[in-house]
Amino acid sequence: MPPEHVTTRGHLPRLGTKKFASAPDQASRARAWVSEALGPGHPAYDDCELLVSEVFTNAVRYGQGDTIEVSAYADGHAVRVEVVDAGGETVPHLVDDPDGETGRGLLILRALTDTWGCRRLPDGRLRVWFVLDPNAP
Template identity: 45%
Template sequence: MLDQRTVPSRSTITLRGVPESVSLARFRVGELLGEDHPAFDDVVLLVSEVVTNSVVHSGSSGGGTVEMTVAVCPGAVLVEVRDAGSGVSAPHVRNDPEGEGGRGMFLVDLLADRWGARDDARGFRTLWFEVSF
């Protein structure tokens, strides 16, 4: 028999590429993790940053779609956010304390144990991060 403690909880949601979807993404990941989860604060913050990037800076903005998958595994939470891509290079970390924006990837780099981005042949981009606990 399969031990349920080793099977990841997994949830995928398709969001509209509009700023209002960020709060829905935060709610969904919070609901999946529960407020007492040890990675709750970091994962909710990073989901907010990554989904915001998708709905503001990608080809999904203006009502396209963004897909978010969250997998809760023993010892880690993996989040993947897929959007229509932006036609520019992969996300990078900017450390400009005087800048008005661009801190999202800095936070991902700071709080996630691992992260990365990949583009597929159709131009869709998936940004993923993993937070261990």
């Protein structure tokens, strides 16, 4: 079933799904779209803004398609964001290189989220998702 027909993920209602061009300048548009859907009063707002940028930028850098799809699900406390790209040769993995110029995005993702993951879809696309829940233990 295409994501636009998914109305919830777990207990979180879908706020929407939007496609963006796979280009570096679109990361700010994806971030703004998710931020607007959440609203500035949401407890996960600030962390979500940062993480959408990180995950979207990785999709641009490592995905091989022309578009990136972003879906957001949220209630008054938690948020889940899914970023789907066309897939690439590798899946996201942590890089342990403190002197490197890149590779910190997944470390930030791991540090700020309650849970995150990635899954190669049957059609070859890659879904990277994260959940922020300020009320989680």
